[in-house]
Amino acid sequence: MIEKLKHKYALSEKGANAMVRAFVAVTISNLVLMLPVGLLYQLASYLLENRVPKDKLIFFIIGISVTLLLIVISTSFQYNSTFYSTYVESGVRRRTLAEKLRKLPLSFFGKKDLADLTNTIMSDCALIETASSHWIPELVGAFISTTLIVIGLFFFDWRMALAAVWVMPVAFAIVGYSKTVMGKVHEKTITYKLACLDGIQEGLETIRDLRSNNMADSYMEGLNKKIKDVEHHAIVSEFANAAFVCSAQMILKLGIGTVALVGSILLVDGKISVLTFFAFLLVVTRMYEPLQISLQNLAAVISINKNCERMDEILSHDEQTGRENPDNKGYDIVFDHVAFSYKAGEQVLSDVSFTAKQGEVTALIGPSGGGKTTVSRLAARFWDNNAGTITVGGMNVLEIDPEQLLSLYSIVFQDVTLFNNTIMENIRIGKKDATDEEVMAAAKLANCTDFIEKLPDKWDTMIGENGSELSGGERQRISIARAFLKDAPIILMDVK
Structure with a gap:
C-alpha cells in the first residue's frame, strides 16, 4: 500500500506513511462524531418511557463531557496527521524536484518549456498539497467510516441496513464512471492552461520586440484566444463535474428517504420498534454527510493523477551520472570522431575530431549555426554525444560526474544570465566564498x-x-568577471 501511494501521489516513504495516518485520523474523527447519535438513542429510550432516572443524568453528563473531549482529541489528531505532515511533505517534494532538475541533462529541458516546469513545481505541488491535506484523506476516511457504520447497522436490523446501504454502490458506480470521463476532460484543460501560460510568459519575455515591431495587438489576439480556450474548457470541466457529483449526492440523499419509507412499513407491520426506526433515521442523516462533502472535490481527486504523472515524469527521468573523483591527467580536451544531433535525423556535428591542448588557446571559427556552441556544450556535458568520444585529461566526459566536470570549467555563454541583485553578488556567483x-x-x-x-x-x-539596467556589453563583461573569479583550469568562451 505504501509503495502504491508513493507512486500514485508522488510521495516519499515518510509522506506515504503520513497519508495512511491521515486516513486513520479522518476515519476515527468521523466515527467519534457518531457518538452523539448513541447518546440521543439512549435518551430517546428513556423519553419513550416518559422518565429519565436521576442516576442516569450523571451518565449523560459524563457521556457528553467524554464525547466533547474525544471530539477535541480526534480533531487535533486529524489536524496533525493531515495538515502538518502534508506541509512538511510538500517542502520535501519541492526540494526533491529542484534537486532532480539540477541533475538532469539539458536535453530534458530542450523538450520542456519553462512554463510547463514552473507549473509543475508550483501549481502541481500546491494542488497535491491541498489534495493530501483535504480531499484524499476525507474521501478515503469517509468511505472507511461509512463502511464500518453500515456493518454495525446490519447487527441492528438487516432490512433497515439494506435500505440505507443500497445507495452507496450506485453512487460509487457513478464515481467510477466519472473517473474516465473527468480524466480526459482534465487532460485537455491542462493542455490549454499550459498553452496559455506559455503565451503569457512569451509575451513578457518579448514585450520590447513586440512593441518595437508593432506586433503587440497581433500577439494579444492570439493570447485572448488561448485565454478563451481555457475559459471554455474550464466551464465544460465544471459542468461535467457537477453532473456526476450532483447525481451521486442525489442518490445518497435517496438513502434517507428509503430508510424512512422501509422503516414506516416495518413499523406499521410491527416488525421494528419506534426506537429502532428513530435510531436508523439519526444514523443515516449523519452517515452520508462525510461522503457528500468528499464528493464535492471528486473532480480534483480524479484529476490529481494527471498532475502526479507530470511530476513523476521529472522524477523518473534518467540522471547524468559519473565518477565523483576523476583521475584525469592534465586538461587536454580531445574530440574523437564525435557526432551529435539535438533531434533524430537532424545531424549537427558529424565526425568531428580535434585537440584543445592545455596552456594554449583553441578557437573554433565558422558561420552561425555551424556547431561552435554545440561543441562547447558537449565539452561541458550539457548534452551527451551520440557517437565518438570526448575526453578531458584522458578521461571520457561521460564517465565523470557532471558537477565534478563543471568544476574544471569557467564558462562564458553567449546568452548571459544575471540576477536581480547587486553587481558584487552577481560576480561572486563564480566563487561563493570569494572576498570583496x-x-x-x-x-x-x-x-x-x-x-x-x-x-x-x-x-x-x-x-x-537579468541585468536589465546594464548594456549588452556590460552584461557580457560581468559574465567574464565571473569566469575569472572561478579560476578554473579550463575557460570555455562561447561569444559572438
Whole structure:
C-alpha cells in the first residue's frame, strides 16, 4: 500500500506513511462524531418511557463531557496527521524536484518549456498539497467510516441496513464512471492552461520586440484566444463535474428517504420498534454527510493523477551520472570522431575530431549555426554525444560526474544570465566564498571597474532582472568577471 501511494501521489516513504495516518485520523474523527447519535438513542429510550432516572443524568453528563473531549482529541489528531505532515511533505517534494532538475541533462529541458516546469513545481505541488491535506484523506476516511457504520447497522436490523446501504454502490458506480470521463476532460484543460501560460510568459519575455515591431495587438489576439480556450474548457470541466457529483449526492440523499419509507412499513407491520426506526433515521442523516462533502472535490481527486504523472515524469527521468573523483591527467580536451544531433535525423556535428591542448588557446571559427556552441556544450556535458568520444585529461566526459566536470570549467555563454541583485553578488556567483577584494580583482581583469564606478551605488547597485539596467556589453563583461573569479583550469568562451 505504501509503495502504491508513493507512486500514485508522488510521495516519499515518510509522506506515504503520513497519508495512511491521515486516513486513520479522518476515519476515527468521523466515527467519534457518531457518538452523539448513541447518546440521543439512549435518551430517546428513556423519553419513550416518559422518565429519565436521576442516576442516569450523571451518565449523560459524563457521556457528553467524554464525547466533547474525544471530539477535541480526534480533531487535533486529524489536524496533525493531515495538515502538518502534508506541509512538511510538500517542502520535501519541492526540494526533491529542484534537486532532480539540477541533475538532469539539458536535453530534458530542450523538450520542456519553462512554463510547463514552473507549473509543475508550483501549481502541481500546491494542488497535491491541498489534495493530501483535504480531499484524499476525507474521501478515503469517509468511505472507511461509512463502511464500518453500515456493518454495525446490519447487527441492528438487516432490512433497515439494506435500505440505507443500497445507495452507496450506485453512487460509487457513478464515481467510477466519472473517473474516465473527468480524466480526459482534465487532460485537455491542462493542455490549454499550459498553452496559455506559455503565451503569457512569451509575451513578457518579448514585450520590447513586440512593441518595437508593432506586433503587440497581433500577439494579444492570439493570447485572448488561448485565454478563451481555457475559459471554455474550464466551464465544460465544471459542468461535467457537477453532473456526476450532483447525481451521486442525489442518490445518497435517496438513502434517507428509503430508510424512512422501509422503516414506516416495518413499523406499521410491527416488525421494528419506534426506537429502532428513530435510531436508523439519526444514523443515516449523519452517515452520508462525510461522503457528500468528499464528493464535492471528486473532480480534483480524479484529476490529481494527471498532475502526479507530470511530476513523476521529472522524477523518473534518467540522471547524468559519473565518477565523483576523476583521475584525469592534465586538461587536454580531445574530440574523437564525435557526432551529435539535438533531434533524430537532424545531424549537427558529424565526425568531428580535434585537440584543445592545455596552456594554449583553441578557437573554433565558422558561420552561425555551424556547431561552435554545440561543441562547447558537449565539452561541458550539457548534452551527451551520440557517437565518438570526448575526453578531458584522458578521461571520457561521460564517465565523470557532471558537477565534478563543471568544476574544471569557467564558462562564458553567449546568452548571459544575471540576477536581480547587486553587481558584487552577481560576480561572486563564480566563487561563493570569494572576498570583496577577490571580486574586485576579477572585475578589473574583465574591464568592469570603469563602468561600475560610474553607477549610482557602484558595487552595490541593483542591476534588475537579468541585468536589465546594464548594456549588452556590460552584461557580457560581468559574465567574464565571473569566469575569472572561478579560476578554473579550463575557460570555455562561447561569444559572438
